[in-house]
Amino acid sequence: MRYxxxxxxxxxxxxxxxxxxxxxxxxxKLLHESGLSHALLNNNEVRITPEQLSRLMQSVWHSADDEYLCFGSEPSRHGVFNLMAKQVSHSASLRQVYRRGTRFYNLIAGATKLKFEEREKYARFYLQLTKPELDPEHVLIDFLLLLWHRFPSWLIGQRIPLRKIGFMHAKPAHHEEYRLMFPCEVVYQQENNYFEFEHAILSAAVVQTQQNLNDYLQRCPLDWFKRQSYFPVYTRKVLNYLETTDDMSAVSMLDLAMQLHTTIRTLRRKLLEEGTSFQELKDSVRRDEAIHYLSQPDMAISQVGRLLGFTxxxxxxxxxxxxxxxAPSTYRKSKI
Structure with a gap:
């Protein structure tokens, strides 16, 4: 199985x-183009695929001509991000990417105010909406902070390790998603929305080519929602192993420990220190694979279970x- x-x-x-x-x-039209349904949207427990969310956003971008998804005080017209991306891609370093990017959007997009600040040991990227009341569920804030972390990371070919991310709003119902979106300390009810990272990485060079950028822009916003390889060391090693195995039923912690040249006890301790466990990671991979397979109507539910190691x-x-x-059957029916 290839995850x-x-x-x-x-x-x-x-x-x-x-x-x-x-x-x-x-x-x-939006639901049809994104592969979503009323039944899915009405179930707060359901999870969807990155492809579905990406297609939904693309549909709104085109229908409303607004990359801010109608949450801003004024639209950011479709194509503005591409223009910014092409300009900052000629930067020499990450520092220039943030400086040029914030300057560009502050000139072009009136719905947001961006600020990039360097301090002695760390740097901060700030984001404010001119009318935050138009984004009561914080969808635009979450999306834009994610974009401004992941796109610059892609440009320099490495993760920008976040030290902290701060939100002006109180802890929301969907706060568990932040662990996947922003792997760092999260604080709420701050004076500004921001994230911060170590100052040293600002000198990292932009490494992506123009052809790479063109391909990247064709995929947007899909790459922003796919799982990034931004995990602690042992968590990432376990996920790599689980995501590439062909037989989930045969996966054991002993096999994995041997593969990593360590002991079960040491592996369990390392994962605990990173805030997770072997079973939690295995279940997360199987859950997400199940959601993907159940989105394919030609695959029987029993076959999905067998592929994931359930006898x-x-x-x-x-x-x-x-x-x-x-239940799997309920999930599948809700997509029809």
Whole structure:
């Protein structure tokens, strides 16, 4: 099995569709183009694929001509990000990327105010909406902070290790998603929305070519929602192993420990120090693979279970329901 997908809380799709309807966009068109349904959107426990969220955003971008998804005080017209990306891609360093990028958007997009600040040991990127009340579920804030971390990381070919991310809003219901989106300390009810990182990485060179950039822009925003290789050392090693195995039923912690030239006890301790466990990582991979496979109507539910290492359909059903809140059959029907 080659792992290519992970899942995302339906919260983001719910917020985007709700705002689009308020702005008079065609809901049925948006759902059709994104591969979503009313049943999925109405179930708060459901998770969706990066492809579904990406297609939904692209549909809104085109329908509203607004890359801010109608959450801003004024639109950021479709194509503005591409223009900015092409300009900053000629930067010599990450420092120039942030300086040029913030200057560009402050001139072009009136719905946001960006600021880049260097301090002695770390740097901060600030983001404010001129009318935050238009983004009550914080969808645009989450999306833009994610963009301004992941796109510059891609330009320099390495993760920008975040020290902290701060939000002006209180801890939201979807706060668990932040662990995947922003692997760092998260603080709430701050004076500004921001993230900060070590000052030293500002000298990192931009390494992507113009051809790479063109390909990247063709995929946007999909790459921003796919799981990044931004995990602690042992968590990443375990995920790499799980994501490439052909037989999930045969995966054991002993095999994995031997593969990593360590002991089960040491591996368990390392994962605990990184805030996770072997079973948690295994379940997250199986959950996201299950969601992907169930999005393909030609694959029987029993076959999905077997691919993920479940010998009995009932066991797979119980596991899937514990992961998502609904049974596999219910999830599949909700997509029709």
């Amino acid at each position: 290519k997908h992970h899942s995302i809380s339906v919260h983001f799709a719910q917020g985007i569709v709700k705002r689009a309807i308020e702005q008079g966009l065609d809901e049925e 009995e359909a009932a066991t797979f059903t119980r596991a899937f329901k514990s992961w998502t809140g609904v």
